Amino acid sequence: MIEAGIIGGAGYTAGELIRILLRHPEVNLNFIYSTSQAEKPVSSIHQDLTGETGLIFSGEINPEADVVFLCLGHGNSVKFLNDNSFSDKTKIVDLSTDYRIAADSHSFVYGLPEFNREKISDAKFIANPGCFATAISLAILPLAANDLLKEDVHINAVTGATGAGTSLSETTHFTWRDNNYSSYKAFEHQHLEEINHSVKKLQSDFRSTLNFIPNRGNFSRGIHCTAYTHFEGSQEEAKEIYQKAYEDAAFTFVTEGEVHLKQVVNTNKCLIRLQKFGNKLLITSVLDNLLKGASGQAVQNMNLMFGFPENQGLQLKASYF
Template identity: 75%
Template sequence: MIQAGIIGGAGYTAGELIRVLLNHPEVNLNFVYSTSQHGKPVHSIHQDLIGDTDLEFSQNLNKKVDVVFLCLGHGNSKKFLSENEFSAGTKIIDLSTDFRIRSSDHEFVYGLPELNKVEIQSANFIANPGCFATAISLAILPLAKAGQITDEVHVNAVTGATGAGTSLSGTTHFTWRDNNFSAYKSFEHQHLQEIRQSLKQLQQTPNTAINFIPNRGNFSRGIHATAYTKFEGSLEEAKQVYAEFYKAAAFTFITEEELHLKQVVNSNKCLLRLQKFGDKLLVTSVIDNLLKGASGQAVQNMNLMFGFKENTGLTLKANYF
């Protein structure tokens, strides 16, 4: 079994990661590091874990673990790694935005398995994708691979309240969020940069606009995204493009059924539906923002890095009712 550690253990993402790793047959969760919750039982914060673990939050690091997951606020991973050094054999998976954009300043591989599986398998450092970036990229990457993004892409997506993290703000408080709906960061969401980066890996020529409207929904978890663009071929031709691109994918599936969030919440799946309206192809994409959009995908990356079967520890899902 490999030894794993988590840095920053109190948030929603860390809670999901702890749950998945505790049930992973190839992993021993060695420590959960938290400066804010030091000394408290992990289950005092993540209360669904009562009876599952006796671990306490720690301020001590085992610097020789096999893998470390960074569940820190954006901008804090770089700072943490500059102040703390792990063994040469420790692999690092960062769930923040800090290393997602390729740069000569770091060696992190962008951890979208459907795009970079081979690189991930030999990587020591992984930058886990953003939740919106995952849902949207998986919706349109097959078109880029086929050289079929020739016009603007229009995206509308809504995320649940857990996408904003555990810290309270004016737009996460229950009395504001309940029975409410709003758009934010229209056309300038931070995940656009990594989406464009992924598209350019597959289709270099057009710098087509991605017109993205993110929305806040009054539910807890999940992302429902719709993306449409011009597509000259038939619906059957589009389905063939997507089937070919995802033929070896462990968690991304094409369906003919109308999609809703309960199909993917509490799973590591991305479900896609294709429809054709005139000269436009509409792609609907649904994921759980805390699993396929964060912790589940991080474990999927870990599985690839250590040579485990890709879906190990990630297949259990309750009935959606």
């Protein structure tokens, strides 16, 4: 049994972490630090937890926790770790972008278990990947791992409204988003940097471009991603490559037939479909942006770091219908 803490407890990713960790057999949720909600019951914000927990948001951290999850806005994790210190044994999982790009200035390990399981198992600090980055990386890294990304990749992905965070904005207002659709940050989404970084680690000669158009969907959760690129082999060869890449994966599966969001929403899974058209390979991936794209993957990384079964606490029931 380990003691876990959460920093920044009122947002979506913290909420999902709380839901998972409260039910995790190896974890005691030691504290949830929130300056804005301090002293309030956790179930007053995450109201689905009514009757399940008497936890109160805390205005103080416990520096002796075994593991701490940082659920802070981008840029704030660096600041928080400068201002606060934890015991030597404390492992940290950061859900922001702050440490995702490897650098001499920090020792965070990129927490994508499908391609980094061993390093994660030995790590003390984990940079949890972005939601789009996870969906896209799982779609294309098996090709990079085999030096097969030879030309530009064309990526289009759509995310739910939880992808935009809890703050209110025009595009998260119900009357705007209901029955609507739009794209944003075309070719310039901030996750492109970490994806390119992952690609080049696996295929150092990669010189092509990842063309990525993100979109806002009128649903709450989920990412649907299509990516296609030049591929010489057959569809069967592609499947072999991907099945080999994911044969040990706890949550990532190559599947036949159409993939869609309801197959994965409210689970930690990523489903991947492969189709060959002419000389192009189309890879479609789906996942839940808050789980495999954030908090679920964070717990998966925690499981690896502490030697728990990789799927412990993460065998979640999809709502599906």
